[in-house]
Amino acid sequence: GLADLMxxxxxxxxxxxxxxxxxxxxAFSQHAWQFAxxxxxxxxxxxxxxxxxxxxxxxxxxxxDPEASLRAGLSRGWAVEAVALGVAAIVGGAVPQWFDGLAAxxxxxxxxxxxxxxxxxxxxxxxxxxLLMTEPPRTAAPVGxxxxxxGVPGQVADGVRLAWHDPVIRLLVGRTAMxxxxxxxxxxLTPLQFAALLGGPEKAAAAYGVVVTAAFLGSAAGxxx
Numbered sequence: 069g070l071a072d073l074m075x076x077x078x079x080x081x082x083x084x085x086x087x088x089x090x091x092x093x094x095a096f097s098q099h100a101w102q103f104a105x106x107x108x109x110x111x112x113x114x115x116x117x118x119x120x121x122x123x124x125x126x127x128x129x130x131x132x133d134p135e136a137s138l139r140a141g142l143s144r145g146w147a148v149e150a151v152a153l154g155v156a157a158i159v160g161g162a163v164p165q166w167f168d169g170l171a172a173x174x175x176x177x178x179x180x181x182x183x184x185x186x187x188x189x190x191x192x193x194x195x196x197x198x199l200l201m202t203e204p205p206r207t208a209a210p211v212g213x214x215x216x217x218x219g220v221p222g223q224v225a226d227g228v229r230l231a232w233h234d235p236v237i238r239l240l241v242g243r244t245a246m247x248x249x250x251x252x253x254x255x256x257l258t259p260l261q262f263a264a265l266l267g268g269p270e271k272a273a274a275a276y277g278v279v280v281t282a283a284f285l286g287s288a289a290g291x292x293x
Contacts, residue, residue: 069223070116073216076124077201079116084194086113091187095180121145124201131204147291154284160185161277164270178270 071079086109093106122142129136163185164178231237258279262272 069220070216071120071123072223073219075203076120077197077203079120080197080201081194083113083116084190084197086116088187088190091183091190095183095187096175124203143291147288150284150288150291154281157280157284158277161273164273
């Protein structure tokens with residue numbers, strides 16, 4: 069809703085602020101409520117960043133050539149993203165072992181380092197978005213933040229109506245919801261199982277990184293195909 073009302077680029081930049089804050093919060097959190105706050109920040113950032121880039125791509129291609137195929141560009145984009153996620157997973161899984169000298173009860177622990185690296189990369193992503201994601205001038209009159217937020221429920225309701233009445237979109241939304249729920253459960257429970265099997269969180273992180281990398285490389289191959 070925000071992406072439609074205030075623009076894709078601005079929405080991505082706002083999402084970046086939340087994602088940077090989330091990673092910094094993860095890096096320095098020591099109590100359950102702090103991790104909960106970090107999760108909320110991450111959820112907002114991931115929600116805001118889910119869709120605006122694809123919408124921007126569709127708008128840009130359609131403006132250049134209304135008859136152009138969207139499939140190749142979107143699939144290549146996901147292939148690159150999946151490879152990047154795979155590389156990040158294996159590096160992020162290995163990094164805690166390199167800093168195992170950090171105190172387990174200090175302000176910075178071995179698992180803080182990947183989070184700090186992620187925050188830095190999120191800043192780089194924001195800079196790239198600001199410089200490279202160009203949008204045509206918006207024809208509508210400027211709208212204040214309050215009016216924008218008030219318009220979001222109506223925009224979301226329009227999207228829900230469209231999804232409900234279009235069978236293809238309805239299937240895609242249902243598929244996305246099921247995949248998201250499944251991945252969330254796997255992301256939360258699998259590392260705990262690995263830690264129990266391998267005798268510690270550092271070893272579990274490395275092994276889990278390899279498994280996740282294989283999964284993302286599989287996704288990249290599927291998208292490329």
